[in-house]
Amino acid sequence: MARRHALTVCLAAALVAGCGGGGDGLNVPHAASAEAQGPAARYAALQALDARVATVFHRLVTANVDLCGAPGRSSGWSLHAANQYGAEMRPVVAATGDLKGDLPAVLAVVPGGPAARAGLEVGDVILSVDGTALSIGAIDAAESWDGVARNLAAMDAALADDGPAMLEISRGGAVRTVRLTADPACPHSVQLDVSDELNARANGTGVFISTALAGFAANDDELALILAHELAHNILKHRERFDREAPARRVFGNLAVAPSSLAAAERDADRWGLYLMARAGFDVDVAAPFWRRFGAANWRVRWAQWGHPSAEVRARQLEAVSAEIADARARTGRIDPR
Ligand SMILES: [Zn+2]
Structure with missing residues (x-):
C-alpha cells in the first residue's frame, strides 16, 4: 500500500466529515507541538501516524478479503520517496536512509506483516523488483509524485502474483536481496x-x-x-x-x-x-x-x-x-x- 503525503484535494465520493469548507481549527495535538519544533519533529509525528494507519488498514483488508470481490494483495508497509517532499522536508527525509529521487523507501512496517516477515526495515530503499530496476528519476527535482507513482505501479504488478517477489534493496549503503510474499487482501x-x-x-x-x-x-x-x-x-x-x-x-x-x-x-x-x-x-x-x-x-x-x-x-x-x-x-x- 503506497501512499503519498500531499494536501488533500476534496473530490469525495462520500465522506465521514463532509466535503469542502474550511477546517474548524482542530489540529492534531502531536502535530501542533511538532510544528513548533520544526521539520524533524513534524516528520517523526507523520511517520508514527502513517505506521498506525498502515497497520490498522492492513488488518482490515486482510481479515475481510472474502467480502471484497476481486482479491488484491497487501505488503504490510508504507512507502515514500524523497521527490514527493518539498525543499524544507527533503533533507530530513534523506537523513532517514539512502533515499534518492523517486526510489521508493520503507516509511513504516506493519508488525508481523509481509514486509516485516521478509526482514524489511524502515529506511530500506527499493532498487529493483524481480530483476527490473526502478527509476531514480531526477534528483533534486521539484516536489512531484509522478515518478514515484510509476515505480509503485511497477512494484504492485510484481507483487500481485501468488509467488514471492525478489526485491533488491539498499540499507546503509549495502545492497541486499529480500523475498517478499504479499498477503491476500482487499484490492484497496x-x-x-x-x-x-x-x-x-x-x-x-x-x-x-x-x-x-x-x-x-x-x-x-x-x-x-x-x-x-x-x-x-x-x-x-x-x-x-x-x-x-x-x-x-x-x-x-x-x-x-x-x-x-x-x-x-x-x-x-x-x-x-x-x-x-x-x-x-x-x-x-x-x-x-x-x-x-x-x-x-x-x-x-x-x-x-x-x-x-x-x-x-x-x-x-x-x-x-x-x-x-x-x-x-x-x-x-x-x-x-x-
Ligand atoms: Zn461515508
Missing part, C-alpha cells in the same frame, strides 16, 4: 493526507484520511472505525452507483446526488464498516462514543447535512449494529454483513 489502498481538516474519503479504489482526523482517533479501534467506513464505501461500490445515478456529480460533487441515496449509502457503509472492524478483531463498541465526541468537536458532523445524518443519529444506529453483531456472534459465531 490507504493514504494519509497532510491536512488540518477532519476528513476521510473513498474514491472507489483508495481510502484517504487526513492527518487531523487520524490524530483525532484516540486509539486504533477508533482509527479502524473511520477507515472501515471508507473501505465499506469502496467494497459496496458507492462511487460507481452515484456516478451512474447522477452524472453531474463529476462537476457538482455529492450535491448532485439525491440525499436519500446518499443517506442509504452512509447507513450501509456505517453498518458494513462495523462488521469489517469486528471481523478484524477491533472493538466495535467505540463507535457510538466516537461519533458523540466527534459531533461535539466538529460542527460539520454535529447536525444532519445533505444526505449525512447527524452525529447523534449515527451513534444510535451504530449502537444497534453493535448489538446485532454481538447477537450474531453469540448465536452462530459468524459475523457477516451480507
Whole structure:
C-alpha cells in the first residue's frame, strides 16, 4: 500500500466529515507541538501516524478479503520517496536512509506483516523488483509524485502474483536481496493526507484520511472505525452507483446526488464498516462514543447535512449494529454483513 503525503484535494465520493469548507481549527495535538519544533519533529509525528494507519488498514483488508470481490494483495508497509517532499522536508527525509529521487523507501512496517516477515526495515530503499530496476528519476527535482507513482505501479504488478517477489534493496549503503510474499487482501489502498481538516474519503479504489482526523482517533479501534467506513464505501461500490445515478456529480460533487441515496449509502457503509472492524478483531463498541465526541468537536458532523445524518443519529444506529453483531456472534459465531 503506497501512499503519498500531499494536501488533500476534496473530490469525495462520500465522506465521514463532509466535503469542502474550511477546517474548524482542530489540529492534531502531536502535530501542533511538532510544528513548533520544526521539520524533524513534524516528520517523526507523520511517520508514527502513517505506521498506525498502515497497520490498522492492513488488518482490515486482510481479515475481510472474502467480502471484497476481486482479491488484491497487501505488503504490510508504507512507502515514500524523497521527490514527493518539498525543499524544507527533503533533507530530513534523506537523513532517514539512502533515499534518492523517486526510489521508493520503507516509511513504516506493519508488525508481523509481509514486509516485516521478509526482514524489511524502515529506511530500506527499493532498487529493483524481480530483476527490473526502478527509476531514480531526477534528483533534486521539484516536489512531484509522478515518478514515484510509476515505480509503485511497477512494484504492485510484481507483487500481485501468488509467488514471492525478489526485491533488491539498499540499507546503509549495502545492497541486499529480500523475498517478499504479499498477503491476500482487499484490492484497496490507504493514504494519509497532510491536512488540518477532519476528513476521510473513498474514491472507489483508495481510502484517504487526513492527518487531523487520524490524530483525532484516540486509539486504533477508533482509527479502524473511520477507515472501515471508507473501505465499506469502496467494497459496496458507492462511487460507481452515484456516478451512474447522477452524472453531474463529476462537476457538482455529492450535491448532485439525491440525499436519500446518499443517506442509504452512509447507513450501509456505517453498518458494513462495523462488521469489517469486528471481523478484524477491533472493538466495535467505540463507535457510538466516537461519533458523540466527534459531533461535539466538529460542527460539520454535529447536525444532519445533505444526505449525512447527524452525529447523534449515527451513534444510535451504530449502537444497534453493535448489538446485532454481538447477537450474531453469540448465536452462530459468524459475523457477516451480507
Ligand atoms: Zn461515508
